[in-house]
Amino acid sequence: MINDDTDSHTDVRGRRRSRARRRHRKGNALFTCFLAVFVLLAGFWALWKGTSLFLTMDAEEPSTAQENRPPTGGKEVEADGTRWNLLLVNRWNLLPDQYEVDLVELPGGESVDTRIYSALQEMFDAMQTDGVYPVVASGYRTAEDQQRILDEWIAEYRAQGYSDQEAQAEAAVWVALPGTSEHQLGLAVDINADGIHSAGYEVYDWLDENSYQYGFIQRYPDGKTEITGVGNEPWHYRYVGVEAAKDMKNTGLCLEEYLEAMEESERET
Ligand SMILES: [Zn+2]
Structure with missing residues (x-):
């Protein structure tokens, strides 16, 4: 040179x-x-x-979380007439075949369905205004991601001396089998504390009290394990829309119970 x-x-x-x-x-x-x-x-x-380095999103990002607005991707209503935000996925109700999700990536690397993005951002902003600092520990997962996590848990139990069968049963209490995880919908997030400004319980307490205002519910509450099929997970939040979240908060119903109650009232009318 x-x-x-x-x-x-x-x-x-x-x-x-x-x-x-x-x-x-x-x-x-x-x-x-x-x-x-x-x-x-x-x-x-x-x-x-106090701007989060974990969920800072700029204004140009899509703002399609309002449940009544046509989605940018995916379907507004599923084939069986279910609204997208109330789609039930659990161990007895598998993810629909060929389920399509339009993703937006969060700054921390996790992704969610574009339709819940602005609601999630609003919730995080409100939390930070209250001095609580969360992170999205897990968002959208593919079936392969889900299998990998399950395998890790099974290996962990095996290492603790459980038999193959026991290890699989124990892991299945905490980790959904591929096709039965809400994370594959892109509508669920595991929310934890940033570990610097806030501790886990502060985040969980705040979410428990306020998340419904943003359309999120604690999906696997204490005392509902029989119905949800999953143990109490104070970090796992599912977007169902503000209306349903408020109803569920007021009635104490979990998603399975809420959907059943809705069906019943529809049958009666
Ligand atoms: Zn989760």
Whole structure:
């Protein structure tokens, strides 16, 4: 590479070029300086504002979470007439075949259905306003992701001395089999504390009290394991829409019970 400072060109054109390059380099240095100062200021601003580095999303991102707005992807109503936000997936109700999900990636690397994005963001903003700092530990999963997680849990139980059969049974209490996990819908998120500003119980308590206002419910509450098929998980939240979430909060019904109650009332009318 030619070093301009030891450039031996004597023709005017060569010198002009050298000067131009030097000017260019000075310009670059100045720009780098400005950039560094800007990045520093932005960093301080983010810290001061308590802006999350885990779920900060810009305004241009899709805002399609309102349940009555046509979705950007997926279907508004499934083949059996179920609204997308009330689609039931559990160990007795498998994910529909060829289920399609339109994903948006969160800053932490997890993804969710675009239709719940703005509701999730609003909820996280509200939490931070209250001084609670959450992270999305897990969002959308493919069937392969789900299988991998299940295998890890089974291996863990095996390592603790459980037999193959016992290990599988134990793991199945906590990890859904592929095709039976709500995470495959893209409508469920595991929410934990950031571990720096907040502890787990603070996040869980806040969610328990407030999540319904944003359309999210604690999907596997204590005392409903028989019905949901999953043990108490204070971190697992499912988007069902504000209306259903409010109803479920007021009545204490889990999703399975709520859907059954809806069916019954429809039969009666
Ligand atoms: Zn979960």
